[in-house]
Amino acid sequence: MIQALSLAFAQLSDPRIQKVIGISIAIAFVVFGGLMIGGWFLIDWLTGLNGWWADAAHFLGFFAVLVIAWFTFPIVTATTAALFSDQVVDAVMARHYPNATHPYKVAIPEMLLDGVKLAAIALVVNVFTLPLLFFPPVYAVVAYGLNGYLLGREYFEMPAFRRLPRADAKALFQRHRARFVLAGVVIAFLATIPVLNLIAPIVGIAFMVHIFESVVNLGPRRG
Template identity: 30%
Template sequence: MIFRAFTLSLQSVSDGKIIALMLKTLAITAGLFILLAVGFWFALGRLLSHWQWDIYGLAAIGAVAFAVLFGWLLWRAIAIAVLWFFSDDIVDAVEARHYPAHVLSAKRPGAVESGKMALRSAGRLIGYNLLAAPLYLLLLITGVGTGIAFLFVNSLLLGRDLQDMLEARHGKGQIAFDRVSRGLLGAVGTAAMLLPLVNLLVPVVATAMAVHLAHLKKPV
């Protein structure tokens, strides 16, 4: 079922509307991430100025380190938060093409509700990963334990986010996600988020996958 949803999602993202939305969410996400890195650069520069060090050089190095070390977490948080504001447009396009009967029962959440859900999603992501940070550090000695733990925690969170997106549209209990399907969806999306360049496309592809996974088992 998860493979079927993946292949259908690749068909869905070939839609012109989806491509336009993908470019829009990518541009906004990248812009916010760059602003965050620049803000960190200026903040670090002001801090270093108290010791009269090479302000701009060290601050630039710090900004690069910030982007490398925290990019894997912050990119996902920002991307999913941005996606909340465009998720209904993406779901509209996928459902209109593949599941037109389900469009009639859909109810788009307002901008305020989408904003609240975006903040909750980002808060869960950052909060749970901070709580798991000691475990990540402890498992470093195993070589692979940290990666497995990170994948497990974030798979659960991403699966929850995608289910919440669809339930906000169709209502709780109306989405045919079982725990295994939701976990696999989250795992595929989270693993792909770790791949350079591929992670730029993951939020939109994962949303399309969630739509297919939800409706493939759901009677029309």
């Protein structure tokens, strides 16, 4: 798994990957800028307070919005990654697995639907875990565990659905679920590290391609 992550980071210099990174960062800024601004105006509208009460409510509300945005970043990264998975998978496959076949094409509407479905499920899961913020260690374990499973499944499907029939891919995920979920936890963790979280979706896709190929016994070709 360390080798897979190392290979993923090493390919960030690939022009095809850099192009996707630029687009992904732009989307991340737009989404979270909108979330922060919208949250601020919502707090202002809901409180309607004056004086120091208003300042306290705004501070606490803004902090709450920041925390929610921080810990739900994996949800947005999964949806963003779905938009560009083909380009990233193609770049990794061309460099490391040129002889591997990927006979199945995943249509863009299908990729978007999968990403939105995952985002909706993950949003519900993360909302229900928010009360655990009062117990940070417990929250971290639960949040990373749940997001690890969701992201592990989503990122696994990006290369798997191009290489295998869907039924076979899902069966493979079940057989090696622990490995793919652990990879998902790694991706979720990367998505909460400042600055690095901006490229976490791209690194996550490349990382999961290597994990997937290692499971189907197609070790990476050096190059």
